[in-house]
Amino acid sequence: xxxNKGADPKLIVAVQMTSIGVILIILGVAxxxxxxxxxxxxxxxxxxxxxxxxxxxxxxxLLGVAFAVGGxxxxxxxxxxxx
Amino acid sequence: MPSDLIIIGIYLALMFAAxxxxxxxxxxxxxxxxxxxxxxxxxxxxxxxxxxxxxLHGYLAHGGAAYEWGLVQANFExxxxxxxxxxxxxxFIAFYWRAGIFTVPGFLEKRYGSAIRVIYSIGWLIFFIITxxxxxxxxxxxxxxxxxxxxxxxxxxxxxxxxxxxxxxxxGAAIMMEFVQFVIMMVGTMPLVFILLNMVGGFEGLTDxxxxxxxxxxxxxxxxxxxxxxxxxxxxxxxxxxxxVTIGWCAGHQSMVQRNLGxxxxxxxxxxxxxxxxxxxxxxxxxxxxxxxxxxxxAQRGIFVEKADAAYGKLILNLLPTGxxxxxxxxxxxxxxxxxxxxxxxxxxxxxxDIYERFMVKGKPDHHYFVAGRWATFGIIVxxxxxxxxxxxxxxIMWLEQTLLAILLGPFMAILILxxxxxxxxxxxxxxxxxxxxxxAIYYQQVLGQRVFFKISWWSFVVALVVxxxxxxxxxxxxxxxxEGLTWExxxxxxxxxxxxxxxxxxxxxxxxxxxxxxxxxxxxxxLKYWATGILIVQLVLLFFFG
Numbered sequence: 175x176x177x178n179k180g181a182d183p184k185l186i187v188a189v190q191m192t193s194i195g196v197i198l199i200i201l202g203v204a205x206x207x208x209x210x211x212x213x214x215x216x217x218x219x220x221x222x223x224x225x226x227x228x229x230x231x232x233x234x235x236l237l238g239v240a241f242a243v244g245g246x247x248x249x250x251x252x253x254x255x256x257x
Numbered sequence: 258m259p260s261d262l263i264i265i266g267i268y269l270a271l272m273f274a275a276x277x278x279x280x281x282x283x284x285x286x287x288x289x290x291x292x293x294x295x296x297x298x299x300x301x302x303x304x305x306x307x308x309x310x311x312x313l314h315g316y317l318a319h320g321g322a323a324y325e326w327g328l329v330q331a332n333f334e335x336x337x338x339x340x341x342x343x344x345x346x347x348x349f350i351a352f353y354w355r356a357g358i359f360t361v362p363g364f365l366e367k368r369y370g371s372a373i374r375v376i377y378s379i380g381w382l383i384f385f386i387i388t389x390x391x392x393x394x395x396x397x398x399x400x401x402x403x404x405x406x407x408x409x410x411x412x413x414x415x416x417x418x419x420x421x422x423x424x425x426x427x428x429g430a431a432i433m434m435e436f437v438q439f440v441i442m443m444v445g446t447m448p449l450v451f452i453l454l455n456m457v458g459g460f461e462g463l464t465d466x467x468x469x470x471x472x473x474x475x476x477x478x479x480x481x482x483x484x485x486x487x488x489x490x491x492x493x494x495x496x497x498x499x500x501x502v503t504i505g506w507c508a509g510h511q512s513m514v515q516r517n518l519g520x521x522x523x524x525x526x527x528x529x530x531x532x533x534x535x536x537x538x539x540x541x542x543x544x545x546x547x548x549x550x551x552x553x554x555x556a557q558r559g560i561f562v563e564k565a566d567a568a569y570g571k572l573i574l575n576l577l578p579t580g581x582x583x584x585x586x587x588x589x590x591x592x593x594x595x596x597x598x599x600x601x602x603x604x605x606x607x608x609x610x611d612i613y614e615r616f617m618v619k620g621k622p623d624h625h626y627f628v629a630g631r632w633a634t635f636g637i638i639v640x641x642x643x644x645x646x647x648x649x650x651x652x653x654i655m656w657l658e659q660t661l662l663a664i665l666l667g668p669f670m671a672i673l674i675l676x677x678x679x680x681x682x683x684x685x686x687x688x689x690x691x692x693x694x695x696x697x698a699i700y701y702q703q704v705l706g707q708r709v710f711f712k713i714s715w716w717s718f719v720v721a722l723v724v725x726x727x728x729x730x731x732x733x734x735x736x737x738x739x740x741e742g743l744t745w746e747x748x749x750x751x752x753x754x755x756x757x758x759x760x761x762x763x764x765x766x767x768x769x770x771x772x773x774x775x776x777x778x779x780x781x782x783x784x785l786k787y788w789a790t791g792i793l794i795v796q797l798v799l800l801f802f803f804g
Contacts, residue, residue, distance in 0.1 A: 180285040183295030190433040193275040197437050204267050208260040209580020218578035222455050226448035227581045233444045
């Protein structure tokens with residue numbers, strides 16, 4: 175059986191990391207912008223829930239940044255090797 | 258509520274776009290079915306965990322069972338799940354890798370011949386299609402009940418999103434999305450347990466209200482209750498559920514195994530599987546522990562819950578503020594999508610590798626099977642979608658799913674253990690044993706009316722094991738070349754043989770290192786044994802306090 179020349183596994187991981195990073199950043203920012211932190215506007219946003227919400231969103235966004243940066247570094251390394 | 262809908266919409270749109278973007282890199286069947294064997298261990302960890310959490314197995318069903326029966330539901334997360342991952346990672350995965358297969362039925366064929374491959378693949382294929390239909394149905398119902406979205410358009414949107422990225426990007430896209438879903442579930446939905454425990458005065462307050470004020474049985478807080486417990490008798494959880502169903506699920510479920518075969522190395526595969534025990538343990542804090550506090554919150558607020566499965570949805574709907582609710586619904590939708598994408602990709606792999614390429618169209622170029630894989634994925638999506646309305650109406654479908662699972666796991670576990678650990682097991686023995694075990698499972702369930710699933714699994718496992726051993730002993734021994742490299746014993750003999758040869762070359766001097774294996778020690782934080790031991794210690798501590 176003749177084999178297709180497959181994808182570069184390192185490139186696959188780089189694309190996956192970047193995509194995961196971008197999704198998490200956009201989602202984290204969107205949730206932050208769409209959740210009013212003021213209890214007058216968002217009555218269920220008690221101080222404890224607000225703290226939990228901020229920690230959770232910040233973690234998602236920071237993980238997104240970490241993956242996006244990691245993915246871009248891998249892309250850069252692959253491009254360097256090709257040259 | 259509009260803000261929550263926007264968050265869910267953004268999330269689904271991002272997954273759709275990322276799937277299309279990723280698919281440009283997929284060029285061959287190895288890329289499509291095994292993600293170009295590229296996945297590092299942390300991808301495997303996230304994917305294995307996320308693919309195992311869905312609407313059926315996760316927030317809604319497991320959360321509902323915890324709401325009704327208590328901490329016994331955490332036996333999956335605090336006992337058998339991590340245990341199954343560790344045993345599979347340490348003892349089974351290496352044989353799948355060595356056999357160079359794409360699917361579990363492919364391994365069974367190498368060891369036992371094609372008949373068992375066909376039976377096993379068709380069984381799993383039917384099970385997978387029903388699972389996808391059930392997940393889509395539950396997803397549609399959940400979004401309809403919680404935010405009032407219309408059922409069929411919602412099911413079509415969910416199918417469109419998950420179908421597109423799985424169809425175009427294959428396993429690589431599925432793993433990528435499963436990791437996103439892993440983060441959203443783990444980080445996005447974890448705050449609920451803290452919010453609820455804060456409301457009821459911590460775990461101490463929770464136990465005080467339920468045990469002292471409400472006079473609930475202490476068994477409500479036991480992971481392994483006594484033998485008379487109607488939902489989860491402890492001894493049967495250990496025997497049937499842990500040693501047969503869970504290990505069979507971890508080592509025999511194509512979705513679980515396929516993620517491991519997509520790893521960049523055997524070591525990453527093993528490590529990813531073992532480390533997945535950690536999020537599995539934490540999973541109890543996402544949907545089990547919060548549901549223990551749920552009855553108190555419902556009583557305080559006068560909320561009536563008609564069905565246990567609806568409890569999680571009602572809880573977040575009545576408790577969480579705008580924005581956070583949207584993230585939670587995205588997290589729960591993630592659970593369903595990750596489960597569907599895992600099963601969808603595995604079904605198409607079985608169709609192409611175990612049926613189409615093996616028996617129907619042989620010897621075509623790789624590109625042919627790659628394109629056929631996409632068509633197979635499309636066909637399975639359509640078949641599952643057509644089944645959604647039947648799943649909603651007919652209890653027969655869910656009966657078929659449960660029966661198939663009992664047949665697939667108990668007898669399978671028997672022939673898999675014998676395949677690897679007993680060289681003498683042969684093709685006729687395994688076939689007779691597998692069929693007898695399956696027939697017994699159906700008889701025990703349908704004729705004798707046994708409803709406790711893990712009792713069916715345990716006894717069908719025992720029957721299949723005994724019959725396979727007897728039938729193998731009564732028939733011819735398998736040829737040594739047929740089992741070479743596929744059994745524990747042949748692996749051991751190969752190593753001993755290599756040492757003996759080396760000793761002869763060294764004039765009898767003792768050799769301490771295997772000649773054909775380069776041993777490079779991983780850094781301590783990636784050491785399999787440390788992770789396995791650490792996770793087992795966590796399980797023991799949890800069982801000590803909640804056993």
